[in-house]
Amino acid sequence: MTAQLEFHGIADAREKLSEIIDAVSRGQVHTLGRRKQRMVLMLPLEPYGRLFSANLQSKLALIIATQLLSEAPPHIMLPAIRELESLPIDQLVALIPTPTDDRSWATLQRSHSDPGLVKRLRKRQELCRALVEAQTSGIIDAAEHGTSSIEL
Amino acid sequence: MDGSLFLVARMHLSDPWQGNTSWIVEDDPPYELLDPIDVPESLLDAMYALYAATYRRIDDALNIPSPIAFFEFSRWILVQDDQGTLVGLLLLKPTPAGLKLGIVAASSAPDVTSALKCLLRQILNIDGVYAEVSDRLEQVLDGYVLCMASEHAPALTDKTVRSIGDGLHYERHIANVGPRIKILVGRPAYRET
Numbered sequence: 261m262t263a264q265l266e267f268h269g270i271a272d273a274r275e276k277l278s279e280i281i282d283a284v285s286r287g288q289v290h291t292l293g294r295r296k297q298r299m300v301l302m303l304p305l306e307p308y309g310r311l312f313s314a315n316l317q318s319k320l321a322l323i324i325a326t327q328l329l330s331e332a333p334p335h336i337m338l339p340a341i342r343e344l345e346s347l348p349i350d351q352l353v354a355l356i357p358t359p360t361d362d363r364s365w366a367t368l369q370r371s372h373s374d375p376g377l378v379k380r381l382r383k384r385q386e387l388c389r390a391l392v393e394a395q396t397s398g399i400i401d402a403a404e405h406g407t408s409s410i411e412l
Numbered sequence: 413m414d415g416s417l418f419l420v421a422r423m424h425l426s427d428p429w430q431g432n433t434s435w436i437v438e439d440d441p442p443y444e445l446l447d448p449i450d451v452p453e454s455l456l457d458a459m460y461a462l463y464a465a466t467y468r469r470i471d472d473a474l475n476i477p478s479p480i481a482f483f484e485f486s487r488w489i490l491v492q493d494d495q496g497t498l499v500g501l502l503l504l505k506p507t508p509a510g511l512k513l514g515i516v517a518a519s520s521a522p523d524v525t526s527a528l529k530c531l532l533r534q535i536l537n538i539d540g541v542y543a544e545v546s547d548r549l550e551q552v553l554d555g556y557v558l559c560m561a562s563e564h565a566p567a568l569t570d571k572t573v574r575s576i577g578d579g580l581h582y583e584r585h586i587a588n589v590g591p592r593i594k595i596l597v598g599r600p601a602y603r604e605t
Binding site: 282285286306333334335336337338339343380383384387390391394395397398399400401402403404405406407408409410411412 | 476
């Protein structure tokens, strides 16, 4: 996992601290260290502060949401976490392992005590995937540019 | 400004456009906090119909094939007429430099286009609101908003750009479109690095 995380040596981190904080606050995870050895993990407080919470629901909610919506922007991810952390532990545990395909979603839908919740989670995942696709295919960039052609 | 919030503000065409719109960079009313998956389908349909009607006046090929892409932007300003019909929309997204204008759509009625022009000129004079523009929108804003030096474009757009000599405009590659001349306007909260 750490191989995918941005690494900064001390000098680099000192020079770019403001930039690194901006990036982390946007949801990225960075590491700091000495002599190419990763020693410190920098996480955005929201949502990862939940990892250090005494509340098990918060931790489980974070794990489930990040598994299902790993590439979601904060305004899609956070409502999911907030909805999940309000649930009782048994309902959260029943969502693990998180579904990975149509079949496992259907199984979860049948077996979970709150099928409505499962349906909402799936809707969130579909929204997240569609957004990532729109970003990577350039639709968003082109649409933002298109705004400049508007006749007002 | 909390970038993790999904906020929708509904305004009326008859609202006083010269009034204070500094709330646009805050997280409070008239913004309403919504869960993105609870946005009514009927609203999404109305937004997409307005988007499609706006851009088909320009080009048959629509950039956004479905309303899902609207969720890229976490702040929606929806303008309704006296009958409650959606006649204009502005979609913006929080960035490290502030709130960036993303998509604008409007009916062709003169009172609507006039109101949207006024609103755009107004919000782009609020600290922390900016836009990357060109073509017609650049003309609409010319003389009403500040232009940023192109040297700030790489940091503000997070893209590779090529300055073209006047110190303001730059060229960058737009996905699915090609190279285009753009300019940054407004008051981004940029930082020298």
